[in-house]
């Protein structure tokens with residue numbers, strides 16, 4: 356981010372710029388799986404970088420955000436490629452918010468290092484975090500008040516039920532306690548958003564009620580079969596935005612042939628259009 360968004364002092368301002376410039380709530384996920392590289396690409400860090408940059412070029416005009424998932428890079432000794440890719444996103448899609456999907460969470464001293472990793476090393480605009488270790492595991496990120504923190508709340512996977520639905524002493528499921536704590540007590544700079552899966556649109560409604568206009572990162576459309584229409588209906592903020600709707604595999608692997616970038620562009624364009632249609636329906640109904 357650095358110079359790039361220096362006119363914006365807060366994360367909500369930066370995100371509003373991404374939404375308004377792109378006219379999109381689509382977040383393109385960068386999850387480069389080396390077993391699914393397209394024709395003409397090997398599995399080296401250089402190949403991963405080249406593949407992701409082609410996807411960024413092809414989809415930039417349809418996306419408000421890009422979300423690289425760090426495990427796909429670290430597993431293949433490609434963190435350097437990830438740094439380069441984020442640098443290229445800043446050049447090729449200067450409007451786009453970069454979400455580093457790292458799902459970090461640790462004691463304060465270690466969290467401080469994770470914050471340096473996300474924001475100084477990788478120059479991400481925002482990062483995903485686990486709430487499990489509580490307020491002091493989030494505090495070190497407040498040293499970067501203009502960056503976003505997306506805290507796992509109601510995740511898209513079936514196992515999310517194991518813990519997130521347990522009823523707390525406040526007589527509500529844990530995910531609702533997370534939504535309240537994260538967007539209030541853990542949020543002195545209004546930089547906190549929540550992760551809520553498109554596979555659970557009823558919970559998106561509940562979270563939106565509890566979280567005011569906080570941005571929601573919503574994975575689970577596309578490959579996980581989430582419900583786009585109800586996600587949008589239930590999740591829009593009072594400004595009519597507020598959702599980063601992520602799709603990774605459905606876009607990245609729309610084709611495994613030499614036309615993968617064109618196929619990715621078509622998939623991104625149609626996902627953005629489907630989001631817009633859902634938004635229009637939400638406003639009319």
Ligand SMILES: O=C(O)c1cc(=O)[nH]c(=O)n1[C@@H]1O[C@H](COP(=O)(O)O)[C@@H](O)[C@H]1O
Pocket residue numbers: 384386424456458483509510511512550551552574575576577578579601602603604605
């Ligand atoms: O934090 C996330 O991004 C995340 C949270 C969640 O609840 N579910 C979820 O799928 N994700 C991530 O979102 C992406 C979903 O990828 P696709 O299912 O291929 O669109 C992956 O990078 C997941 O790690």
